[in-house]
Amino acid sequence: MPHTPGPTAAVISRLQSALPHAAVITDPTRLATYDCDGLLHYRVTPAVVVLATDAEQVQLAVRCCSDAGVPFVARGSGTGLSGGALPHADGVLIVMSGFRTxxxxxxxxxxxxxxxxxxxxxxxxxxxxxxxxxxxxxxxxxxxxxxxxxxxxxxxxxxxxxxxxxxxxxxxxxxxxxxxxxxxxxxxxxxxxxxxxxxxxxxxxxxxxxxxxxxxxxxRPASVHTLLAGFRSTDEAGAAVSAVIGAGILPAAIEMMDALAIEAAEAAVACNYPAGAGAVLVVELDGPDAEVEHEASQVERLCRDNGAFEIRVAADDAERQAIWRGRKSAFAAVGRISPDYIVQDGVIPRTALSEVLHEMKQLADERGIRVANVFHAGDGNLHPLVLFDETIPGQGELAEELSGAILDLCLSHGGSITGEHGVGFDKAPHMPKMFSADDLDTMQLVRCAFDPGGISNPGKIYPTPRLCGEVPGKRKAAHPLQQTGQADIF
Known part of the structure; x- marks a missing residue:
């Protein structure tokens, strides 16, 4: 077993004595399996992994960490894309995927x-x-x-x-x-x-x-209506999205893919989307039969009015799944057209969609990097896929730079640095661009109320974590009650 700091070694010893032998992993080769989540760019090997199977085992592991002041991180399937389950080198990784009931x-x-x-x-x-x-x-x-x-x-x-x-x-x-x-x-x-x-x-x-x-x-809704609309450009597809929402229709989903994302999906799953499309929309409506029928006719008309050159409607569940296959496979599919890629996640106002996509392309062209776009168009949650080749000197750094610039672009249009992938480790440096120091202090005070020791998934969300005994804002002299030991900072 590799050398670990004193408190961590003591925790490992307690875990090994209290848990089943198979539940505690210290072998370096096996530990390496857990060194990252779905964001492969950052890797940290944990000091120990606990394969928990019930709440009592989790509680025991956390208590061991709490007693010794040792950090711990929880992990599920490891599909996160922001480094949220990135382990701590001197800490315990508690794997929850064994809870399957x-x-x-x-x-x-x-x-x-x-x-x-x-x-x-x-x-x-x-x-x-x-x-x-x-x-x-x-x-x-x-x-x-x-x-x-x-x-x-x-x-x-x-x-x-x-x-x-x-x-x-x-x-x-x-x-x-x-x-x-x-x-x-x-x-x-x-x-x-x-x-x-x-x-x-x-x-x-x-x-x-x-x-x-x-x-x-x-x-389950009485009726589900799924259609695929092909457009010559993302501008046309974006205009159709605005027209649908503007008409007072709230689909269950409106998803958009651009030409590069379509190319990747075709290579991966042969989804057979409309040939020559610069963008496609997947629109799904659900609800009572009469309502869905009425809204479906409106959506088809609005798509055609905004340039759709082909519309396909799923006749049954099999065709519905075929339409969704390309969209659901998009993230993994880009591996067919690029050896490396970054999955970004930002939010913009829906009305800024066309402008942001154009500006994003400009940023990408300046760096010689390609970006495939696949996203939740209905609520402006973008998922740009920044494509690069790590073997080309400097290209990885350019991709990282572009990835950050895309988040800045979202913020400049009144958006957010994340819609659903979380802040994790990857986006923590961007938090001060979106929140003031007072905002971040307030958030961290909430965290301190739960975790005064700062041991639960440390290093995530906040770029400069505040110690839980620190007073937000400028430092002040200690209160007299604190000086006499009658009150504590918490």
Missing amino acids: IHEVSADDQRAVVDPGVINLQVSQAAAPVGYYYAPDPSSQQICTIGGNVAENSGGAHCLKYGFTANHVLSIDVITPDGEAVTLGQRAPDAPGYDVMGAFVGSEGTLGIATSVTVRLLR
């Missing part, structure tokens, strides 16, 4: 109780026999976990109509950073008091670890 699916009150390691798509599959499904559907839904979705407040293609994970979680069992087991929220909606659960969802593992999640299920 769906404990309850209740059609009567439209709820499911699931372990955090349950795969997103499995929730809908389990609810399908009783006519229900789980709405949040990230592109990685075949492998990403519910616990990871909670950490990142993940969305997906259908978040335009149905919202993000936060809109579908009712309660969470949590192990806090000091090892206490608590329940946030409740099974019934609208729990009284402060929305502490709302602070936990999307906190990226900095406030503790979820060990059970109660999610809201939705009844």
Whole structure:
């Protein structure tokens, strides 16, 4: 076993004595398996990995860390794209993918109780026999976990109509950073008091670890109408999106892919999108039969009015899946046309779509880098794929530079540095561009309330983490009660 600092070595020893032999990994070769999440650019080998299978094991591991002041990081399937599950070199990586039980699916009150390691798509599959499904559907839904979705407040293609994970979680069992087991929220909606659960969802593992999640299920819609529209340019496709939303229609999803993303998808899954398209829209409507029929005719007309040269309508579930295949495979598909790529994630006002895409192309052309665009057009959540070849000297650095410039571009148009991939380690340096020092101090005070020791997923979200004993703003002399030991800073 490699040398580790004293406190960490003591924690490893406690874990090895308290947990099953197979649950504690210290072999350097096996540890390397966990050195990054879906963002491969950053790699850190953890000091030890714990393969937890129940809440008691998680609680024990966290208590060991808390007692010794050793950092810990929770990890699900490792599909995150912001370095949110990047390990700590002197810390414990607690892997939650062994929690795979769906404990309850209740059609009567439209709820499911699931372990955090349950795969997103499995929730809908389990609810399908009783006519229900789980709405949040990230592109990685075949492998990403519910616990990871909670950490990142993940969305997906259908978040335009149905919202993000936060809109579908009712309660969470949590192990806090000091090892206490608590329940946030409740099974019934609208729990009284402060929305502490709302602070936990999307906190990226900095406030503790979820060990059970109660999610809201939705009844499967009576009718689903999926169409694919081909356009000569992203300008035309963007105008069609604005026209649809402007007409008061709220589709379940409106997704856009540009020519380069289409090329990649064709190479990967032969999705057979309209030949010669500079952009395609995938539009899905759902709801009562009459409403969907009426809105579908309007959407088709608005697409044609804005330049669609071909429209295909799915006649059944098989054709619907065929239309979605290209979009769902897009992130992985770009590996067919580029040896390396960065998946970026930013948000802009929908009305700025055309302008931002043009400016993004300018930024890319200046650096000699290609960018493939595939994104949630309905709510302006962009996912530019920055393509490069690490073997070409300097190209990786140019890609990183372009990736940051794209975030700056989103902010300059009144947008955000992330829509659903989280801040994690990768985007922490960009936080001061979006938030003031006072904003960041306030956020970190919330974190300190949960994690005074700063051991839960440290180094994420905040570029300069504040010690929990620090007073926000300029330093002031200690309060007299503090000087006499009658009060503490917390």
